[in-house]
Amino acid sequence: MYQVLIADDEILDLEGMCQFIPWTDLGLEVTGTVNNGFEAMEVFENRHVDILVTDVHMPGMSGMELARKALHLHPDLKLIFVSGYQDFAYVKEALSLQAYSYVLKPMDDHELITVLQKITNELNEKHLCDEFDFAFSQAAIKSIEYHLIGKRSAHINEQHPDIYRMTADAKALILDKPLDRLVSCLLAGDRVMVLQEMEDLLSAVRNDNRKSQLHFIVLYLLIRIDNYVSTHLNYPVGFIPLSEMEVEQIKSHHSKSGLICWLAEHLLNLFDMDNHPRFKQKKHAKVIGQVIQYMEEHLHLNVTLREVADELSFSPNYLGAIFKEETGKSYNEYIIALRMEKARTLLQDPKIKVYEVADRVGYRYMPYFSRQFKETYGMTPIEYRRKA
Known part of the structure; x- marks a missing residue:
């Protein structure tokens, strides 16, 4: 469950939020209720908090000041402000802190529930993406191992059905596309044509694909190119370096266009034998x-x-x-x-x-x-x- 901290110096409002909001049904847990910003900061220093619901006007430390200090400790913190005043200056400051809502008192429970549902949906999506990202890394290493060694030490695709679907999608999208022209352009060092060939090879890949699926398709393409040059050009298996370093480089790009640019430069550098890490003469x-x-x-x-x-x-x-x-x-x-x-x-x-x-x-x-x-x-x- 995601953890919520409520800060409000009005005891009735504090108790009302605790009592009338279906926290558990929303997948949330109230980890603390406090009456001022100083007590709230003690909670932040000792516990993990995902969502802060705070009154704007509190004695000693305002809700805005509390939010700024809390964000310094937890940059991913989600903010909801509540207030009895519809003050444009406060609303503007709330927007600058990227708050999810500025809820006016007396509070409409449905309005607060709607905002909380939006936040939990985003947190769930991020959690799912993190799981996919980790699963992708594991599947990528196993795929590389299978390609380079011919031995699979764990059936990662069976453990992660979504990764299995990613692998199937990668094969369906680029398996039958010939690599002859791409490799010829790489050998000629023709950057413009390499980019064009990359665009053609990945034309069926949609921009709205899940990031980890897009990453897996690019990794699969690198494996295919390595297979091609070892089979057709008698290059050694592993001419295209495939390791955790390459996996991390792939993961650092979040769009199809960014990946295509990185991929083109990466391959052009490798096909320039003077720069290839495997063939470059090193003095020491x-x-x-x-x-x-x-x-x-x-x-x-x-x-x-x-x-x-x-x-x-x-x-x-x-x-x-x-x-x-x-x-x-x-x-x-x-x-x-x-x-x-x-x-x-x-x-x-x-x-x-x-x-x-x-x-x-x-x-x-x-x-x-x-x-x-x-x-x-x-x-x-x-x-x-x-x-x-």
Whole structure:
């Protein structure tokens, strides 16, 4: 249930809202009722709140001031203002805070219920999109694994029927479309024609498709192109890089046009052999390989750049500079990425406790590990384990 906080210095109005609004039927729970903004802020600092219903006029801290402070703590908070005054200045300020409604007292219960229903519908849609987004990421990795290794470790499509439908839609939309012209344009480096071919290939994809479905179709197209160049041009399987990094890049685009532009640039860079990460000659590839190997073997320890430099007989400044030049990431950024990837893999094994996962990837302080994991994947280790 979504959590609601009600703030109103008028006791009768407060009790009326609690008593006459069917909160449970709306999928809502009143997590607190307070008479002033200061008490409301205490609730915000200690509990999660999805919706704030607040009177505009309260002693000490107005409802507007409370809303601004609360939004600073919880940017996704949904706001409803109630007031006995139809003051244009207050209405204007409420609009600037993107409030859902400005309800006048004496309150019409039906009006407040209608607004609450609109908010819960939006929250439900966002929750569903988040679930789809997570399911897409899981299905994407399994699809890549199947393509590159030929082995499926989990039947993700069976676990997520909507993802199964996405896969079927992707195949139906682009499976039979030939790739010859697209690949020829990529080999020629013809940006204009590549964009045109992309438009044609994805012409059947609608702009109003669910984002995760659109993302899956693009991923499926990348897999098809990799299959094509390995079959027809004898390129190695994996010429088109397919990993979590590519999945995240796909997910960062929310429109068909944005995805087409990214896809065209991404493929043109790959087909320019001088820029392809697999074929580009790197001056320090051997040294960087040794650094990464040392990092991977010592993830459970707090290994610093200085220690690695000493081990390989380099100065830390020089090693740090060539590492950034070759990988595009600093030493610290790279080792955090390695640790988070290892942690994500370990969390999929329910026999390993979360604190043991943290210890195995070099974190002794659980809150720091949890914060780092959430910054990387958008959820805590415990939330990830539940979904995985």
